[in-house]
Amino acid sequence: MLVLITILLPIVVGALLWLLPREDRVLSRAIGTLVAGVTFVTTVLANNQGQEWSYRWLSRPFESAFHFGTTPVSYWICLLLALCTMSAIAVTHVPRTRNFTVQMLFLEGAMMGLFLSRDLLTFALFWDLMLLPVFFGLIGWASHPATAWRYFIYNFAGGLTLLLATAAFGVIFGSTDVIGRADVHLAGAWAPWIFAGFCFAFLVKTPVWPLHTWMPLTYSDTPPPMIAVVAAVQSKAGLYGLIAIAVAFMPQYVHQYAPVLMILGAISLIYGALIALVQQDAKRIVAYSSLSHLGLIVIAIASQNQLALEGALVYIIAHGLFSAALFLLLGYVEQREETRSLLRLGGLGRANPKLAGALCIAALAALGLPGLAGFVGEIVILIGVYQTGAVWATIVALVAIVLAAAYVLRLYQDIMNGPEVEDVPVRRDLTWLEGLAVAPLLAALVVLGIQPHALMEAVRVAVH
């Protein structure tokens, strides 16, 4: 029951918030933060008690159920999601606060449903459902409507192949209530096509080169707090799918197509890093860095190495934490300076020490500084991939990490250091609320960086 509440609470309250007046800012934000907080608590509790909830949906042509429950992997992603949503709603400074809060809560509920699904069909259902709030967010926010279209069409096309693959899976296996079951292995004439259908959806969502072209536009045009959640958690839906569905049910095909996946991952890794290096738009730098970082995780998953998979899961959480923090902080910067072009920013560090400090921690985590969570993930992935004999991939990853240092430091340098830019409208350090929103993300980065055992232990159980 608790898992069901975790999913439905944000959706239902989100729908009710719509009854508030459109101009309302204070109340919708307060309720939104409260609900996100309660959801965080129920997420924690749901795992402790090993909660599950199931209700039969279809019996023909294949068995399917609204079956939700936590697994060790999904538990950590759900925590990340709850944390990011809370931070994002608490410090909203976007116009149309009510609509934004509704969208955020709906997004949270849909993604909770996705990660808690034990059934492929409900997985597909929430997969499509989570596109809607971002789509409406983009319609209301984006500078050009094409952004919303591109986001939606790409991801919906992925969702459709996911749907077709799910239908085929259900017909062949007789049931879709399979996520988390160890005894399911799909083989036969259709299996490669089913695998391809799933993979297409997952790789679009992640995104991986060459299916990434919706990503930079979306990341730079979505409201900053929302993109913090999308970049931190929604992109993980694809990786989670690769682990929980592709690797779990069709390991032989992952093995067979590992070179393809690895090459796509490696191209994303280098391509993302190189483009991030030359961008002038702060948010786009982080967007392309995401492409790069997620490419590394794809390589790790494709390697199917025990250690690499553990590293992948740690890095999934770490990337979620630091990219959410980066996007939130860049959002604050943009809000104060009314620009996010590196050419027109500079010298903020002197007047805004707290902002600079927070951005510094997030940036260092992004470049993989030892002691922060990003480093643990990276190093474990590198060792794992190296163990499988894919030395070239390890070398590519190392090159990308060096590039990461370059673009992340450039980002920080150009915004915080250097000569101060004249005629800045507002000069205001982090407010206590903004600080409070980002603090848990940064704290988690530090804690997981120093003490990653809890996470890795859970992951080890899951991967076995």
Next chain:
Amino acid sequence: MSPFTNADWNALVPVAVVAVAALVVLIADLISRTNADRYLSIAIGVIGCAVGAFLAAQQYGHDYNAFFGGFMTGGFTTVFEEIVLLAAAGSLILYGSIGPAPRVAGTTALLLWSACGAMLMAGAANLMTIFLGLELLSLALYCLCGMVDRKTARESALKYLILSSTASGFMLFGMALIFGASGSVMLADFVSPALASNPLFAMGAGMFFVGIAFKLSLVPFHTWTPDVYEGAPLPVTAFMSVATKAATIAVLARFIYAALPSSIGGALLLPIWILAGISMIAGNVGMLAQHDLKRLIAYSGIAQVGYILTALAGGTPLGLRYAIYYLTAYAFMNLGAFAVAAALSTEDEQGSRLVNYRGLGRRRPFLAAAMTFFLLAMAGLPPTAGFLGKILILSTGVSSGFVWLAALLIAGTAISLYAYAKVVRAMYERGEHRTHDAHPFVPLAWASAAICVAVVLVMTFYPLTPSNILPLVK
């Protein structure tokens, strides 16, 4: 003495009730002094539909071959009759919501008779009854299309008359050939293996299918659809888009499941599946360029019929159930969209031009939300019956070996989203909008939109499909 028993006549009672209700409407109109009292006609019509639906429901599960097999009752017939009556009642309610329409009584009566024709088709088990039902349905529709004083409406009626009659001609000719080959008009007699090698039968069936494809507006026989839908009055379009399709699918399904010799069924039907596949793509592509809601729904209907036929393609009992599930869902999605359009129509304009929807999210948030919901349901997004319907159709397509149709369905859906999203975007986009709305509050249209939302939502989680629909095969 009549050779027919009471049970024979009882089988027709639901149809008769609806037909009589139409007469009552006309008489009531004669008696009532105030010509303005249009709600009376509509109320009688809706009550007639409700009673007919209730009586039809009584026949569920009671299989009977009335009139020596001319008209069958039972699960299959009942389900299609209910869909038709739902469409009729829904359209009549919409008639009450759009500005003062002239000649309401006549329109109501014609609509009810048209529904009678569709109900006959639902139960038809021989070629004559099929044709009778089809012509009753169509003749009333020709008139209904032209029932308003507008140039486009007259044009629409004429276009529909000419093209649809041509299709009927094809169908009748096909029936004649089938009769020539088999010596019988009973669908049940066609199963004989001797017919499998008879080229005359194949030719007849082919021409019969041309007629069917026309009525279903499958590509390339679809060209009449957008023009007719656009020109016809809004409630008539709503009725036409659901009832004609339901009735024709009933006939086609009965033909597939009951009449075709199994040895040649696959080969004979292949052209239909190919047309369905083309329709899915062409219908969805056609939607992209539309600037009128009714034309958009016409093209979307072309594609949706392709989806429904995908479920039938395997010829499995489960496929038939899913086709009916999707058809029902489609009925509610369509009626819902038309209800929103009706709430936005005024006396002189029909609320179907997409320009009217610009900024609707700001002016009428709930109507806009309902419209968004229906469009997303048609696109197959969760949590709507469209989503579940698609997955069910996909799974039957895959399991019966028609994977290419399933793949075309996916491709078509991806294209369609672009068109639906265009409307959604128009409703929610920012910019300068009229802040207040000239349209009055129309409780009936709002209520029907709300009911449609609820049904489409509930159908997702309780995917009830009729289980007792296959006795027709026996």
